[in-house]
Amino acid sequence: MVSLNKILMLLCILSLTIGCGVVKQSARSPVATAASDTTNREAASDTETVTPSPMAAVSIASINEARASLMQAYRDWKGTPYRLGGGSQSGVDCSMFINIVFAEYFNIDLPTNTRTQLNVGAGVRRAAIKTGDLIFFRTGRKMLHVGVMLNKEEFLHASTSKGVTISQISQKYWASRYLAARRVL
Incomplete structure (x- = not known):
């Protein structure tokens, strides 16, 4: 018979292996295989065919509601430390934080790892990013x-160095690592 400790250990190991997005080279999406510099990635992203979701035509009121919900999530989680495989306010990784925010504040069930989150919703050109869009970066x-x-410039995330925080997409670190955006709201 399998003990509770063995089950918990297995769950911990599993969460560490799927945590914040280790992606196999062969599992990359077409956007992820774009040229290596930011300019070429932006150009490729701007010319890709994007299939709009039925929810793509969002009203101003719903954008404001989404922003208010995201700001409430920020207030509720601000300062929570980053912890690979974590899923609580004692520590959370980026993909699980996004999963929790969308489940608790929007009643939307998203995958719990970055690689599979990159495949949900509809692709969005960088110039068309708006409140509620998922934004992905290649950090290694x-x-x-x-x-x-949160808006065209700021995003909410679980940072490895600052925990749950708000950052600017135009910051050199993030701008040079931009990968893709997906619309799920």
Whole structure:
């Protein structure tokens, strides 16, 4: 018979292996295989065919409601430390934070790892990003990071260095690592 400790250990190991987005080279999406510099990635992203979701035509009122919900999530989670595989206010990783925010504040069930989150919703050109869009970054050769846009410039995420925080997409670090955006709201 399997003990509770063995089950918990297995769950911990599993969450660490799927945590914040280790992606196999062969599992990359077409956007992820774009040219290596930011300018070429932006150009490729701007010319890709994007299939709008039925929910793409969002009213100003619903954008404001989404922003209010995201700001409430920020107030509720601000300062929560980053912890790979974590899923609580004692520590959370980026993909699980996004999963929790969309489940608790929008009643939308998203995957719990960055690689599969990169495949949900509809692709969005960088110039068309808006509140509620998921935003993805390549932070290492095989590492991905995810956040959610508060507006055209700021995004909410679980940072490895600052925990749950708001950052600017135009900051040199993030701008040079931009990968893709997806619309799920």
